[in-house]
Amino acid sequence: MTVSSSFALHATDGLARTGAITTPRGTIRTPAFMPVGTAATVKAMMPESVAATGADILLGNTYHLMLRPTAERIDRLGGLHKFMNWSKPILTDSGGFQVMSLADLRKLTETGVTFKSHIDGSRHELTPERSMEIQRLLGSDIVMCFDECPALPADRDRIAESMRLSMRWAERSKDAFGDRPGHMLFGIQQGGLEQDFREESAEALKAIGFDGYAIGGLAVGEGQEAMFGCLDFAPSQLPQDKPRYLMGVGKPDDIVGAVKRGVDMMDCVLPSRSGRTGQAWTRRGQVNIKNARHQDDPRPLDEDCTCPACRNYSRAYLHHVFRAQEMISGMLLTWHNLHYYQELMQGMRDAIAAGRFADFETQFHAQRAEGDIEPI
Numbered sequence: 001m002t003v004s005s006s007f008a009l010h011a012t013d014g015l016a017r018t019g020a021i022t023t024p025r026g027t028i029r030t031p032a033f034m035p036v037g038t039a040a041t042v043k044a045m046m047p048e049s050v051a052a053t054g055a056d057i058l059l060g061n062t063y064h065l066m067l068r069p070t071a072e073r074i075d076r077l078g079g080l081h082k083f084m085n086w087s088k089p090i091l092t093d094s095g096g097f098q099v100m101s102l103a104d105l106r107k108l109t110e111t112g113v114t115f116k117s118h119i120d121g122s123r124h125e126l127t128p129e130r131s132m133e134i135q136r137l138l139g140s141d142i143v144m145c146f147d148e149c150p151a152l153p154a155d156r157d158r159i160a161e162s163m164r165l166s167m168r169w170a171e172r173s174k175d176a177f178g179d180r181p182g183h184m185l186f187g188i189q190q191g192g193l194e195q196d197f198r199e200e201s202a203e204a205l206k207a208i209g210f211d212g213y214a215i216g217g218l219a220v221g222e223g224q225e226a227m228f229g230c231l232d233f234a235p236s237q238l239p240q241d242k243p244r245y246l247m248g249v250g251k252p253d254d255i256v257g258a259v260k261r262g263v264d265m266m267d268c269v270l271p272s273r274s275g276r277t278g279q280a281w282t283r284r285g286q287v288n289i290k291n292a293r294h295q296d297d298p299r300p301l302d303e304d305c306t307c308p309a310c311r312n313y314s315r316a317y318l319h320h321v322f323r324a325q326e327m328i329s330g331m332l333l334t335w336h337n338l339h340y341y342q343e344l345m346q347g348m349r350d351a352i353a354a355g356r357f358a359d360f361e362t363q364f365h366a367q368r369a370e371g372d373i374e375p376i
Helices: 047-052 062-067 071-076 080-084 096-100 128-138 156-177 195-208 224-231 252-260 270-276 308-312 315-323 327-354 357-370
Strands: 006-013 016-023 026-030 032-037 058-060 090-092 106-108 113-116 123-126 142-144 184-189 212-215 244-246 265-268 279-282 285-288
Touching (some): 016 252, 026 327, 032 270, 062 128, 090 128, 123 128, 128 142, 184 195, 252 327
Parallel strands (some): 058 090, 184 212, 244 265
Antiparallel strands (some): 279 285
């Protein structure tokens, strides 16, 4: 018998929430940060290493996997979990954001999007129905509706047109998803920074009915102030008893600010991408390990961190292997970054449960203010 998936709120503190999403493959503690495994791997990390950081769920990328190695091949090989050796839940995005970013390589119609592969120029079509099929073949635990995400800034007419198209695609996605016990389908709210369009989108999604709701169309160049301005109203427009997922966010202070405003889930390539480019995120700010100031420094990246990079290696060593272009540099820095992000999430979960999120937020900003933030 297939176990169903569900969401339960355990505690709230102001608008901040902590709870759990239960799936047949495991429980996702919220607020949750999802490391990004674009091509069936979190770059520079073994799956067991990602799990060791405390991650409950990974994000996979529909667009990249449909092109290479293809969803059909992954399905024949036993599904994405087996293929990449990850037994916990996986959320897959719909492919919409990546396709929309192709600009002149794609054509948008009511039906869907036709585009040329960035790999070999081959032509493909992605529709709500095809996106649902790909995510089913991958075996995703949490499936995202196919949507269109316009870049900001954009005029109101363009935002309204895009949002309403996404709502029509959301209904088609729900129909194509069908009845799949043990799997969840999330709708995606659109509407730019416009409160009335966000409300219209939320009402349309609630009328269709989803297992969770994402806030899309942010972290696309609008800046933190504008994003927080939107998050001051967008989460509250969505159902209280369903998980809320802010897509593509972000920096640690983005995450804390989003949780403060009622967000339950986030994802971003930042911790792994930063790790490969010599940037470490710590509770006292950023460390740019390629700077010459670190070449004789025997201290760890963060003396309070228990990750392997901080337990076993000095800043001097990390500086050396980065400068020498050794692979271990990206491995250690990525592990540290993902560990820090998961510690941040656990800290917020504990603070919300104890009713002291405001104290946590104050301490978070105070540590960063007194830290040594380096230019990148």
